[in-house]
Amino acid sequence: MKSKMLKPLNKSRGQSSFFHLFVMPGMIFLLIFNYLPMFGLVMAFQDFVPAKGFFGSKFVGLKHFRYMLQLPDIGRVIRNTLIIALGKIFFGMILAIAFAILLNEIRMKFLKSTVQTIVYLPHFLSWVVLAAVAVNLFNLDGSVNQILSSIGIGKINFLGSNQVFRKLIIGTDVWKEFGYNSVVYLAAITGIDPGLHEAAAIDGASWWKRIWHITIPGMMPIIMLMTAMNLTSVLSAGFDQVYNLYSPIVYESGDVLDTYVYRIGLVGRQYSFGAAVGLARSAVATLMMVTANHLTDKLTGQRIY
């Protein structure tokens, strides 16, 4: 979008620096709450003891990073995290895009906005609430299992089976977020020149053909951009969701980096270890972001920064 960027206002520096003052509160906020705490990252390289503080704690170099990679469960945890996070990104995007395309076809304004509001709603609910709903629906005595057993499929222990737990996590998250995520795609669709559709219709292109050859290519830059942004969260599979739904039975398939670090780091009060994992994850996220940004730039000429 380089071309669409605002041109700098043609005013003297003195005048524009006055306007820069408006940014100050935000910048100070950012400095205090986002940049200052980064100082705490030193604890990842220390044996941090709260009473001794950052300056009194002993430096131990990469000890906690080595320890992290040596943990017996780390392979399983990373695998779960990747599967769940990638599953959420992939299915979440597919569904959001499909939903946006379908919603765009609705001509009745009232119906469109009603549907939109309804599918947005779950996004605004916390997982603490939704997990309770999910547990009620999916436990062995829940309505889903009652339907399943009444149509002869038999009961499935969604919350306690390593075969289905990940699917449940991905499924419920996609359900919660797809409506909200579709907003950006809807906007992309509205940005497509209606003239193209009209021309294609006159040339006899079917609805499918028009979606395939006009709508989707038109959305492509946004899709690539969103993929790149989403990939940065490839190592966060959603703490609050998993934490509220999992149990020791499904550690094997459902234990993700966040919950693992929570149990090992916070409950065991290993602050340094928790910080080390957080830092490692941020490093991976940054790497993903840079790579994805580079790739999308190459493929579509679109970049995040």
Place this chain on the structure above:
Amino acid sequence: MFNRKLKKAAALTLAGIMTLSLWGCGSGSGSTSESSQETVTDPAGRGTVTVTMGRQTTANPKFPSGDSYEDNAYIRMTEEKLNIDIQDEFEAESGDDYNRQVSLALSAGTLPSMMKVASKDELTELYENELIADLTDVYNQYASDYVKAIYDSFDGRALDNVTYDGKIMAIPATASDAGTSMCWVRSDWVESLGLTVDEDGDRCLTLDEVRALAKAFIDGNPEQAEHPVGIAFNASLTGGTSDGTNTINAIAYALGAYPRLWFENAAGELTYGSIEPEMKEALSVIRSWYEEGVVDNQLGTRTWDDITSLLTNGQCGIVFGSWHIPDWLLNNVYTLNDKAVFTPYAVVSEEGKVNCTHANATGEFVVVSADFDHPEIAIEILNLFYDDLVNDSALLEAYPDVASYLNEGVDGTARPFNIEVKSNTYLLDEYGFLKAALAGEGTREEIPTAEERSNYDSIKAYQEGSGDVTGWCKIHSRTKGVDLLTYLTENDLYNWVTPVYPETTDTMNTSWANLQTLEEENFIKIVTGAAPLDEGFESFVSGWKAQGGDTIIAEIKAQLEQ
């Protein structure tokens, strides 16, 4: 030009940040120690001694207006009786805040005359740095017989815990034995289904009786629940204390398994209870109950609240827990269904005994600074609060302020020492008075503590038809729960096991959370049939040992040899 400005700004910002963070780290360490330097050692004629203290506080101490931690009825009484002047060197809320203050004092090497310490590790560190006074002589010389009897009721466990190289280095708080995890049964269901429980009337059930009862409850389903459940357990199946609620502890203990505890096994080797063969047997029992449907088919995925709602919905009529669960868990059942009545039973081993473990001696201590010239004052405060105040009614008459503190429930942190020093059997002793009063063999006035007197009032009111939930709770927790503990003690039905409670070792710091996860996950998988019993348990044990367990055992052994 611009560049230089930027550099300057960056430098300023950095400096600002560093000042801020330094300031953040430094605050709180402000006051320095000024422990008193009196020279007179004769307790009777020793002039007014200034005693500086590290005090643990609470957010809502419920002081009458005007009173504070440094100036309240307890402190005033202490100052007057012992001719001392108490000054708080630091006050901090219990938990991290307080522990930080103690760490700071420790690292600075300047302690207040007396302070509370909330961890054994810190006590050891204080001893090793020679910052605390040896209390052996003053304890032997000044502690009252009653106070000594309290500590002796723990068979030496309380004082051993603070004894280093044969020297008593702190005043320990006491932690009474929690007693067994009881099997609380809906006795109104038993009645309505016409069942007989505990035919021999020994208030104990065997494992088979528990299983049969759970099965009868499912089959009978007295409240026509849609999905009756026999017995439900927490996802983490075992508990680290003998009375664990919603755990399989009672069943494991009956089979001689002591999960999550360290102790010497029959061969005299230090071991961890969860890896012993008895634990496998306990898991196999629960596994067979699960297969049979006696144990909740959603075992492992139910949260604590889910289990509570099983009880309140009338789906489940058996719950394992300590004597006090009526006060905070079963009260929910009564609130929704005032016909609910529970009766607790103990679960016995094949030999007909109730296996139980002694509680960890204590994790809280009061230490006296090595620089303080009157360590005997600490013992005098101990006598004053944990003997005189309990036994000498004249004292309360002389200090009506203190009496009103007791009646109004001003928080215990107001006392100079925020620790509890009570006999191992205090619960049973106090209940003895309540029982006598309820039976008409004693009076309300003879009940020694305010809490037990208020229990008496609640129970009386309930019996007169108030229907109040507190009365129901106290009837259950006291006249049934504590009564069962008393019964077990009096009839010598307990088989006591004394675990080893180690200090946190280095490997525990790094691996314990992981080992706990391993344990919880494997146990629940074995019980629910997701893992095979024999191989599953074997692989758990070998995994546990390999992932740090063996090292920890060796570390604890080294600790014990010290």
